[in-house]
Amino acid sequence: MSNRLRAWLIATPALLLVFIFLGLPVLSTFVTTFGDPKGPLSTYSAFFNSRFRMTVLWRTMEVALITTIISVAIGFVTAWVVARVPSRLKSLLIIAAVFPLLTGVVVRSFAWLVILGKNGILNNFLLSIGVISEPFSMLYTQGSVIVAMVYLFVPLMILTLVGVLEGIPKDLIDAAASLGATPTAAFRQVVFPMAVPGLIVGAVLVFTGSFTSYATPQLLGGERQMMMGTFLYQRAMVTFDWVGASTIATVMVVVTLATVLVMSKVARKLNPMAG
Template sequence: MRGRRLAWLLVPGLVLLLAGFLIPSVIMIFAPPETAAAEVFARLGQMLTDPYDLAIIGRTLGLGLIVTIACVVLGFPTAYLLARSNSRWSGVLLAIAIFPLLLSSVVRTFGWLVVLGSQGALAQALVALGVVSEAPQLLYTPLAIVLGLLQLFLPLAIVACYSALAQVDASLDDAARGLGAGRARTFWTIVVPLSWPGVVVAATLVFAGSVTAYTTPYLLGGSRQRMLSTQLYTYSSTTIDWAAASSIAMVMTVLVFAVSAISSLIGRKARVE
């Protein structure tokens, strides 16, 4: 009886998910306005053989993986220090680490426009230090996109890793060191395996957000460094090519689900071991 009541509680959320997300997504991908499904798949076939479109797919996948790896490498140690800190300021430090999540992505991205512009702080600093003779153009480069997405999703990675690390009993660290294990060995053989599900969740969320983000790639990459999200906007709002837009949406969906499936397999294998 209790299980049946709990199941009924899920019904409103499932209905909202079905009506507000799944059905519109399927229509957008397979049956866009005034376009047959055959046209969508024909355009998808062209996209997968066109060097220009393949370059955009490769750039999106590559930058997404770079941002994911960077967020995990930087976010996990930060989350570990925060989770193991006994300082009374640990809560304040955690709030500072995740504070960027409270700011609009547009605001954060515009900050990079100021820093990376030809007259920006970073370019002027490089000139002042004598590293370069004239201010370099750092905007509209892959580096600019990576920096913007890194700032955008690093707090998310910290939160996901922190939630997993907080559930790992700190006394296990003391027990391992009491048996002769060093800090590094304790970290890699105790902490990382037990908190691996949080790492998998962080990597999945960051990758999904990176390959589907629009504002940051658009402002920092411009037309020189197109990604799938910016190309999707061009097809749906500028050229009004619904078949091409649906094809890109299909590719983005497949990428996200494929990485999510791989992450789930890795997390499941880690738990088994």
Template sequence: MSSLVREPATPSVASRLFAVTGTSGRYPPVLSALLLLPLLLLLFFSFLYPVGRMLVGSLFDPDFTLDNYVRMFVEPLYLKVLLRTLWIAFATTLCAFLLGYPVAYAMARAGGRLTLCIAACVLIPLWTSVLVRSYAWIILLQRNGILNNILTETGILEQPLRLIYTEGAVMIAMTHVLMPFMILPIYGALRTIPKELPQAAANLGAGVFAIFFKVTLPLSLPGVFAGTLMTFILALGFYVTPAMVGGPQTMMMATLIGQQTTVLFNWPFAGALATVLLVVTLVLTFIFRRVLATFGGFANV
């Protein structure tokens, strides 16, 4: 009895383009592109297209010109605002690191309900509106605010201090608002450090400070890098808190850009300011990444 032998069916073009190949579940290029298409469209219309329009608008007013960029560096006011923005962002990042690292360390090393309590103290302010938190600092720091009333009623001061509308007030308020962005990445890095490593260092005779600076801190540098970078970039472009707590005397770049667009309607110059701020941010990010990769001992950060 003869048996019929069927030739294997030739896969269609569609099956070859969209079939998952291999045992590792790899997707073909066409299907991968389709899966990434929504994200790419979102990135294009929400970031690349506005940034491109901003750059073109700052260079063509209506003809090609560099007057907007020259104006920023020729007039001392705008250069002073840029330097103040960099200084406040750096100081805020440093304060957030110095205050946030112990909190992240306590979260990583504590157990049970204490960890949940610390996490709640970190996350609940993060869920609160930035406007509300900034207004709370105005209530605390204003001339007739809570802090000045305590200092004058207890006899420590005779006259209220000028706490609001200063660079110090802006740094304090921004540190409070941005501290969760420093704490959470450091906490994630500290959680990945095996507890046996500090114990082994202690068994070998290392002290508390030696264990921290030679074991814990180097191994947590990826989290420190992520938190520092995130905090610094957010501080450079912060708008609400400096505008409310700082006022016109401590104006930062974001406030200046908002003033140029909403008050003066000078969109080309605002685009130039935003472009310069973006370039400075990218350059500082690259430099910080290279420095950390060189001195941190890991080149793939």
């Protein structure tokens, strides 16, 4: 048996699993969107002409974008410090970041339900110090969804960036310093450009992750802050509008893939190591 044939045979079961149970069902979802009796593209024109659906789409993009910007900023600063502390402390901090990452989305969103609820900790605290005179509802707002999402994605950002920042040779920074660069200049002209590709990878993970999330907007946003994920679920399982649900699903896939493709192109262009 040739090596080539053997290689294909060994990889086949996994390829089949992906093809049969991911490729075909997702393709069938795409195909469903063109099967509307009113014409092949009518479901899309209905989607893009509906004020409600566009509101959900823009809201989801907005929440995902704000979440990404905050997570990148917090994650970058924290990763910068974590990458620089003594190794004992560094392992401790990495453990502290991995722990929430490996804890489930439901548990982590639930924590914010307890904190932000009407009888929650934050309200009680604000009441006790007299900032507010009666509890107000912080839940089911865009802010509550964003806080919980940032909470979900900061650990991912920290862990991605610690790896990236550690990979930047210290010699380069020393070289910049010995050539007279101030720490700020060395950071701006050496460290940051080298971290940009990693930053983009992390940002894409956070953006697509929050754009397609379900549990967090469901728990903390409710009906009022419906996002694409909760909208898809509602269309599919509550109103049983499968053409509509498939359209939402297709829009989600297109946005996700477009983000990944465009941003990986940008990352390649900005990579100073790629020459």
